[in-house]
Amino acid sequence: MSQRLTDRDERALLAAAENRIAEPLRVGAALAAVRRLLRRERESVTCHPTAAHPTSTGTSPRRQPASPLPR
Numbered sequence: 001m002s003q004r005l006t007d008r009d010e011r012a013l014l015a016a017a018e019n020r021i022a023e024p025l026r027v028g029a030a031l032a033a034v035r036r037l038l039r040r041e042r043e044s045v046t047c048h049p050t051a052a053h054p055t056s057t058g059t060s061p062r063r064q065p066a067s068p069l070p071r
Helices: 007-047
Strands: none
């Protein structure tokens, strides 16, 4: 004997099926948005090199060798 589904049961089954289909699509869209954002950030960093900041003495801001430790 087959069991008859009520309208509420059918709507619940349909909603569950739609959620199973839509969930990967939402995740996929979110991942695509993150990829686009990261690509845009990477392009802005590679296309705009930073200039060296001049120091007051006009020399390169390199670290000076440490002086020997006192005995």
